[in-house]
Amino acid sequence: MGQERLSAFIDAVIAIIMTILVLELDKPKTLDWQGLWELRENFFAYALSFFWLGAMWVNLHAFSHRTEKITQKTVWATVIMLFFASLFPYATSLIAMDFYNPTVQVFYGIIVLLITTATLSFYRTVSEVNPTDELQRLREQRNRWIKWDILLKLSGLICSATIFPIGTSLAVFITLCGFVIPNQFRN
Structure with missing residues (x-):
């Protein structure tokens, strides 16, 4: 399988997932500002998930654009990533x-x-067979902040499980706005 075909597959699946997100939005009970305001958590959850998936797609696109070879490991890493x-x-x-x-x-x-x-895992499998300086630079840049990203997400998850129910959503929001998107503008 060529890199272009895998990228097209990723694009298609992520586009479908993002479309399903909007279809899952509840309709307001009343068609007025109060009805919309009552759905503020729905809109926040939708926006958070949409932009998180969008950031994921941008990162995947930047990485895939610089990829020449893919392996079966990469294809399966992609399938697993898209499953989740x-x-x-x-x-x-x-x-x-x-x-x-x-x-x-x-x-x-x-x-x-x-x-x-x-x-x-996807990034690792791609880097294994494409040891270019450019991919290595992207990987090093991500490695500088990804540990903090994961630590914050884990902390949010633990907070949600124990003392602060919305800790996960807050942590994902902070990582998206504090790590992921700002680092994409630096590339």
């Missing part, structure tokens, strides 16, 4: 239903961490 990503609309809909529920926040956090881990 396909659970994102479901986890997001659970948060939208009961934003302050610690169980659904922890579930959301687990999905986020599984996607993060699978994405790192």
